[in-house]
Amino acid sequence: MYLPSQSVVGLAYIGLSGVTGKHVAQSTEGYEWFDAILLVLGSSLAHVCLIFGRWSRLIVLFINDIVRNxxxxxxxxxxxxxxxxxxxxxxxxxxxxxxxxxPIILLVPFLLLQEIGVLFAFNLSFASHGLIPGRVEDHYETLKEHFMESKEKVFASVEAATSVFNDWTSEHPLLMIFRVLSGLLGLYVLYGLWSGWNHPQ
Structure with missing residues (x-):
């Protein structure tokens, strides 16, 4: 059977377009989840913007009331x-x-806990009295030297943090004022504790 060249080209074009259409449909189906994610992200972003706008309006109204009254x-x-x-x-x-x-105030509870730990371990050593060679005084000095390394590390860290804290307060006047006011507030509360504040019933 003889087919003209134009017919062969037409059939080939139809077959190629059908195969291409199937691949395009398959590729489109593969990206449906991406479209769904974009829709969810878009709606979520719009909802967040709406909530942010409402909260901003409420904050502005609240500040306005505070300033006016x-x-x-x-x-x-x-x-x-x-x-x-x-x-x-x-x-x-x-x-x-x-x-x-x-930050230097952190040294107070740390030193207290460390001394309590040394004394507790020292008192526990009396349970093995006579089994461990050496004098009792030497045991106490050994315990203090054992805890000295951790103490030096904590001291170095607290000193570095305190230096940064002092630099901040010296460079920014507002932080310095806040720091001084905190000290004055502490003195006021200490006076209240000394004078005996009565708790309301």
Whole structure:
């Protein structure tokens, strides 16, 4: 059977287009999940932008009310702060001292815990009295030297952190003012503890 060359070319074109269409359909089906992810991300981003806009509007309105009517919130804020100082003076005192002295205040509980650990281990050594050679004084000195390495590491770390803290407060006046106010607040709370603040019933 004889087919003209034009017919052969047409059939080849039809077959090629059919195969190409199948591959395009398969490739399109493979990226449907990507389209779904893009839709979810787009809707999520729009929802986040909507929530951010609402919260921004509420914050602006709140700041506007505070600026226009300072008496509405200043007196209740001072009263609530004073009551908090009276109810939790130790927490306020420790927090203010921590801000004023900086990281160096961490050495106080560390040294206390270390000395307690040395004394505890030293007292436990009496259980083996007579089994371990040497004098009792030598055992105590050995324990102190054993813990000395960890103490030096902590000292070096705290000293570096304190140096950075002092640099920040010396370079930024606002931080220095905040640090001094924290120290004054600590003195005020200490005076309140000394004078005997009564907890409200």
């Amino acid at each position: 300072p008496s509405v919130w200043t007196f209740p804020a001072f009263d609530a702060s004073y009551r908090f100082f009276q109810n939790h003076p130790h927490i306020v005192y420790l927090a203010s001292l921590s801000i004023f002295f900086g």
